[in-house]
Amino acid sequence: MIRIDSVTKRYPDGTVAVDRLSLDIPDRAITVLVGPSGCGKTTTLRMINRMVEPSEGSILLDGRDIRQQPVNTLRRSMGYVIQNAGLFQHRTILDNIATVPRLLGWSKQKARDRAAELMARVGLDTSLAKRYPYQLSGGQQQRVGVARALAADPPVLLMDEPFSAVDPVVRKGLQDELLRIQDELGKTIVFVTHDIDEAVKLGTMVAVLRTGGRLAQFAPPAELLSAPADSFVEDFLGADRGIRRLSFFSAGSLELQTAPVVSVDADAATLAARAEAAPYLLVTDSDGRPLGWSEPDGLTAGAVDRDRLLDHGRPFAPATDSLRAALDGAVLSPTGWAVAVDGEGRVVGVVSQQVIGEAIRAAHTRVARDSAVKAAR
Amino acid sequence: MNVLHFAQAFFSDGSHWHGRDGIPTRLSEHVKYSLEALLFAAAVGLPVGLVTGHYGRGGNALALIATAGRALPSFGLLVLMFIWIGFGMVPVMIPLVVLAVPPILVTTYEAVRSVDPSPVDAARGMGMPESRVLLQVELPVALPLVLSGLRTAAIQIVSTATIAAYVSLGGLGRYIIDGLYQRDYEKVVGGAGLVAGLALATLVVFWAAARLAVSPGVRRSG
Numbered sequence: 001m002i003r004i005d006s007v008t009k010r011y012p013d014g015t016v017a018v019d020r021l022s023l024d025i026p027d028r029a030i031t032v033l034v035g036p037s038g039c040g041k042t043t044t045l046r047m048i049n050r051m052v053e054p055s056e057g058s059i060l061l062d063g064r065d066i067r068q069q070p071v072n073t074l075r076r077s078m079g080y081v082i083q084n085a086g087l088f089q090h091r092t093i094l095d096n097i098a099t100v101p102r103l104l105g106w107s108k109q110k111a112r113d114r115a116a117e118l119m120a121r122v123g124l125d126t127s128l129a130k131r132y133p134y135q136l137s138g139g140q141q142q143r144v145g146v147a148r149a150l151a152a153d154p155p156v157l158l159m160d161e162p163f164s165a166v167d168p169v170v171r172k173g174l175q176d177e178l179l180r181i182q183d184e185l186g187k188t189i190v191f192v193t194h195d196i197d198e199a200v201k202l203g204t205m206v207a208v209l210r211t212g213g214r215l216a217q218f219a220p221p222a223e224l225l226s227a228p229a230d231s232f233v234e235d236f237l238g239a240d241r242g243i244r245r246l247s248f249f250s251a252g253s254l255e256l257q258t259a260p261v262v263s264v265d266a267d268a269a270t271l272a273a274r275a276e277a278a279p280y281l282l283v284t285d286s287d288g289r290p291l292g293w294s295e296p297d298g299l300t301a302g303a304v305d306r307d308r309l310l311d312h313g314r315p316f317a318p319a320t321d322s323l324r325a326a327l328d329g330a331v332l333s334p335t336g337w338a339v340a341v342d343g344e345g346r347v348v349g350v351v352s353q354q355v356i357g358e359a360i361r362a363a364h365t366r367v368a369r370d371s372a373v374k375a376a377r
Numbered sequence: 378m379n380v381l382h383f384a385q386a387f388f389s390d391g392s393h394w395h396g397r398d399g400i401p402t403r404l405s406e407h408v409k410y411s412l413e414a415l416l417f418a419a420a421v422g423l424p425v426g427l428v429t430g431h432y433g434r435g436g437n438a439l440a441l442i443a444t445a446g447r448a449l450p451s452f453g454l455l456v457l458m459f460i461w462i463g464f465g466m467v468p469v470m471i472p473l474v475v476l477a478v479p480p481i482l483v484t485t486y487e488a489v490r491s492v493d494p495s496p497v498d499a500a501r502g503m504g505m506p507e508s509r510v511l512l513q514v515e516l517p518v519a520l521p522l523v524l525s526g527l528r529t530a531a532i533q534i535v536s537t538a539t540i541a542a543y544v545s546l547g548g549l550g551r552y553i554i555d556g557l558y559q560r561d562y563e564k565v566v567g568g569a570g571l572v573a574g575l576a577l578a579t580l581v582v583f584w585a586a587a588r589l590a591v592s593p594g595v596r597r598s599g
């Protein structure tokens with residue numbers, strides 16, 4: 001565990017970047033530092049690898065003051081990823097990644113083998129190994145930055161806005177990749193961002209800092225969204241925190257209905273029976289994939305006109321998606337019903353906005369009860 | 378008679394290709410003086426430029442030294458050194474080195490200063506010692522500019538090394554000075570042509586050195 005113990009950083013010009021900050025950063029989890037520009041996130045991160053020395057207070061790594069070991073030994077045990085990757089333009093991708101193993105005295109061959117292994121791990125094609133950084137896209141360069149930080153298998157990874165310079169699509173890819181790598185490697189990651197959505201998506205724990213370098217709240221993202229500590233955190237979370245909070249509730253418990261679902265091949269009797277069930281019917285193809293909605297009157301057995309069906313919106317997968325995705329599907333659907341599918345995209349049922357609303361209320365009650373229990377203990 | 382005729386006459390005279398005053402001897406003397414002066418200047422200018430550039434301090438002092446160095450007339454310095462020290466290599470080397478240090482020093486300083494700070498930050502953050510940060514991260518990226526400083530210095534040395542002849546030493550300056558004294562304009566033009574040729578050859582050498590020493594990753598992106 002990294003313990004930041006009442007740390008203050010005052011720069012020589014008098015700026016107080018961090019003010020009596022205390023944080024316990026859990027092992028093998030992603031802790032995100034988030035806050036407005038200039039609130040001291042980078043300063044805090046850089047105090048952990050002693051790129052910046054605290055003015056007061058101390059930082060402990062597994063109970064030992066980080067000043068007790070030589071600074072370069074400390075740094076080699078912590079991967080460091082910065083915003084623009086900071087690759088060495090005169091070295092090939094492979095040699096960039098091999099940097100820390102080489103510093104640790106590994107042989108060239110062993111370091112390069114390890115680097116090649118890491119390229120695969122971060123999703124880089126090994127054909128890029130002999131290229132130079134200028135021949136890579138921004139997203140690829142950032143992957144190299146992550147691979148370089150992981151090369152000597154350090155237990156700790158420090159990341160300062162690593163994905164903020166790439167476009168949103170690439171950023172999402174990099175975030176998903178980081179979560180996947182973290183699942184496999186279980187590093188202790190400290191991740192700095194000013195993007196609250198990124199913080200909520202990646203963080204096991206999120207520390208919100210306010211200007212002047214003071215801690216506003218330190219909590220898991222779901223708790224941050226449901227119970228912001230004060231109006232600063234609430235404002236920082238943004239207007240739609242209620243909706244975003246739904247990302248933390250699984251859609252798995254939604255009660256799905258199958259009666260309003262009919263296949264294009266359905267016979268007249270089935271159609272007539274289903275017409276009773278709901279004001280709209282969802283038509284699927286013969287494999288069970290959704291085609292679109294229709295009023296029961298518009299359907300003739302054996303002669304469904306696919307072009308006249310209403311768009312079914314974006315389906316959600318109860319097994320993996322959240323209530324947010326289910327609600328989104330329902331809100332975007334012309335009928336107000338969301339379509340649930342399995343992993344292969346086959347319809348498993350439909351659910352109305354009303355039912356989703358009830359599930360949301362139930363989830364909120366559950367959370368409130370849990371936190372009351374926790375508070376009572 | 379024009380310059381080309383002078384040159385042709387000089388180079389086609391077989392006696393100019395042998396002996397103490399022959400072209401091969403004078404040329405190799407000139408190259409030797411120039412190389413020595415360049416090595417001295419680089420031994421001073423490179424380390425000081427690299428270290429001051431790395432720590433980002435002393436820029437103003439360097440600018441001052443550079444201006445002073447450029448303002449000093451090489452020939453004046455030579456005469457002064459000659460009066461002070463007498464004949465020999467030293468009074469020749471001092472003006473040449475003084476002439477060559479400023480471009481090496483200032484360009485090297487600027488080259489290191491202008492290296493993108495983020496790889497340097499990343500290198501430190503990974504636990505690279507300062508000496509390696511300078512030699513393995515900053516220098517390879519600064520190298521094209523550092524070489525251009527050395528090239529400027531080398532060209533200036535080659536053209537100024539002619540002054541060695543004033544203190545009775547050899548080199549290509551001999552042809553120019555003796556030629557002027559003897560009113561032998563073939564010699565003057567031939568000597569000047571050889572100096573110009575040597576300067577061009579220096580350019581080629583530095584071009585080749587840059588091709589060999591600068592990483593393709595730096596060359597293409599720079």
Ligand SMILES: Nc1ncnc2c1ncn2[C@@H]1O[C@H](COP(=O)(O)OP(=O)(O)OP(=O)(O)O)[C@@H](O)[C@H]1O
Nearest residue numbers: 011013015017036037038039040041042043044194
């Ligand atoms: N070397 C320095 N000298 C003086 N003041 C500094 C220095 N570095 C940072 N600061 C100041 O300390 C404060 C915190 O800076 P820091 O870089 O930690 O903020 P940040 O949260 O990372 O901001 P951003 O989101 O813009 O990166 C700012 O007011 C900044 O101006």
Ligand SMILES: [Mg+2]
Nearest residue numbers: 041042043160
């Ligand atoms: Mg920052």
